Structures are given as C-alpha cells and as structure tokens.
Amino acid sequence: MTLHHHPADDARPAEPRTLAEATDLVATPDLAPSADGMFGTYGGAVLPPQLAGPMREVAEAYAQARHDPEFYAEYARLLRDVVGHPPPLTPLERLSDELGGARIVLKREDLNHTGAHKINHTLGEALLARRMGKRAVVAETGAGQHGVALATAAALVGLDCEIHMGAIDVAKQHPNVVRMRLLGAKVVSVEKEDRSLKEAVDSAFEVYAAHPERYLFAIGSVVGPHPFPTMVRDFQAVVGREARAQFQARYGALPDAVVACVGGGSNAMGAFTAFLDDADVRLIGVEPGGRSDATGEHAMTMTRGMDGVIHGMATLALQDGEGVPDPVHSIASGLDYPGVGPQHARFAQLGRVEYVAEDDAAVLDAFQRLARLEGILPALESAHAVARAIRLAPQLGADRRILVNLSGRGDKDVDFVARTLGLTGEADEVVR
C-alpha cells in the first residue's frame, strides 16, 4: 500500500496479462466506451456498405485479440525491446524555476524509436493485421508521420505497407517519403482533384474496399469507425499507465494536472485514460488555435466544432451546413484535422476533460523556452501542451505538479521553426 492510496488502484491488476486487463481500467460510469464503440451519442461506424463488412471483421478480430495473453506479450515485448518503453519522466527544473508556481514534468514519448507516440499504436495495428492473416497494411498520410510509423511497424512485423499521399504532400514531405521507401513501403501519389489528404483518404479506402482479404486499413489516431477509437486508445493507454506508476513511485502522489495536445486525440487519450477515475487530477486537452479564430486559420474542433459525421464516426467537426469539412490550419501539421476522436467529444460533454487552445505564437515561444532552458527540441504538436503548462504553472502553488505528455521530438520541425524565427543556417561568428 502506498502512502497516498488512490481508490482507482484497487481495481487494477499490477501485472496485466492481456490488453483488456491493461486498459479496462475505467470504473466511472460513462467514461468508458460501449462494446460497439459508442461514447454516449458519439462514435459508432457510419460506413458505406462495401466497408461495413471488412470493418466488422476488424472489430471482431480485435475483440478477441485484446483478451489474448500471447498478443499482449508480443506487443509489450516490442514496446520494450524496440520502442524503448518506458521512457522516463523528466522534471523541468530550470523552466519551472523561471515560471514560479507548479513544477512541470514531462512524459518523454519523444524518446521513442521513430521519435513520437504513433509507433505505440501502429505496432499494435501491424500485430493485429498479422494475427488476422493479412499480408499488408494500407493507410493515408498527410505530413508523413503516420506513414513513417506504420512503415516502421510493418517492416518489424513482416508485412507489406502501402501509403497513399496527395501529390502536393509527396512533393512537400520529401524526407518522409524517402524514409517510408527505405523502410520498404510503397508510396502512392494521388494526382486526383486537389491532390491533398482528402483524396489520399479516398484512394486508400478504395484499395482497401477492393481487397479487404489482403489489407488491414490502419488508422492513425483515435478516430474513424469502430473499433479504431477504442483500439488505438488501448494501444496508447500505456503512456498514462506508465506515467501514473512513475509519478507515484517518484513523488508518492499523482499529478495535479495532465496536459496533452489534441489533433485526432491519440496521445491525449493515451495520457488521460489511466487518470480518468482520479477525480482530483485535472485533465487538459490543448487544441491548435492557429493564427486566428477565423475559419481556415485554426483547427479548434473541440472548442468550435459542431456535432456531425466525418470519416466514419459521429463526433464534433469543423464543417459547413452541408457536412463539407472546413479548411484548417495549425503551425503543427499533425494537429490540422477538422474532426476529433469521439471519446474526446464525450469527455467534453461530461466535463471530465477541459479543452483549451494555444495559438501559433504561444507554441513557438514554448518551443524556444524548452530548447534554451531544458535542451529539448519538442515537436510543434507537443509544444501546444508545453505552452498550456507554461500558462498554468504560475497560477498553481509551488507544491503542485503538472504532467505534460511530450508526444514527439522536434527534429522534423527545426528547419521550419528556424525559417519562421528568421534564424539562418550560418554561423554566429567566423574565425580565419
């Protein structure tokens, strides 16, 4: 028994043997999904007939896999041996000293193999595909982060991988295209209509619908039709589970607040799930406020969205009266999504999670402070969560602690940030 005992611990097995045991840890009514993937009125599977059957097959296979000890053992082994779990907690001493107030502590998902949290769920998806007897995984990617994480997992597990990208993104994301190809993935450039992410989604779905016996469609966040919001949550829940145990071991207490950025919502859901029953822990999701609150200048789905249907799920979405998604912007390409995971929509409705926004300027400031005071270059996505912690810390007492999920590292963003700040690649001083 720990000094600070929490009621939520009673229901939890110390050493889970299956994914179900590891993730069915939410005892509070309403905070867990139903067996058919409903989160209150959100979620579900809103699909054309040719996709309904294949998606049901995935749901049935996953429902079994999450109770299989061998499936869990393999997933846990790969997380440990390849991804490097558990990454440490890092207390931010210099930044916290400068701010005054609460201490900020990072969960370092940026130290994972491939540099972000996405590998946690792409590995799980690849393992499920192999278990289902599929030969390949297929997906779309915008900036390329999901594509690289999925190509990595496919190589590791021994599957073919096919990534669809809008032709404009293929041109823009050259390094990630090269990475995917080096990892053995086939990259498909979609030259239709706007040549953007939307066309890539349709193109990948077309391939999947034509050959569901060959492929698993691997979704990149807690979004899309059932079972993906639940399944991706389960694969990401390791983040909060580890952080909660690390926090208790180190401080003998839980954090006062857990902060994570929200695009589709997978890293936030991963960080929050273990804390849902801890009513005294504030959970805060941070959306991209972008340049302004005008349509097309932000991606504040939680704070500005309306009930709608997008990408096979009922959720909050930024769209017009006809259901056409609005254009969105964020300084972080991983956050510019006009929908959001249905469980987040439910948490907002129930008031369990606070959803707030940080704009591009605050994010750039957070990026620089973390770099100069702590020696960490964060992903611009993750810098949204850091920006909120910087705002929150001075409002809380010095005996308080804020846990920030640092979802990824910023190597991918350094050229963009340097250009934005007017910092050139030239030396500061020349000696001859």
Ligand SMILES: *Cc1c(COP(=O)(O)O)cnc(C)c1O
């Ligand atoms: C993709 C990405 C995100 C956004 O995705 P979520 O599903 O909202 O977590 C956040 N951080 C990083 C580093 C990413 O690569």
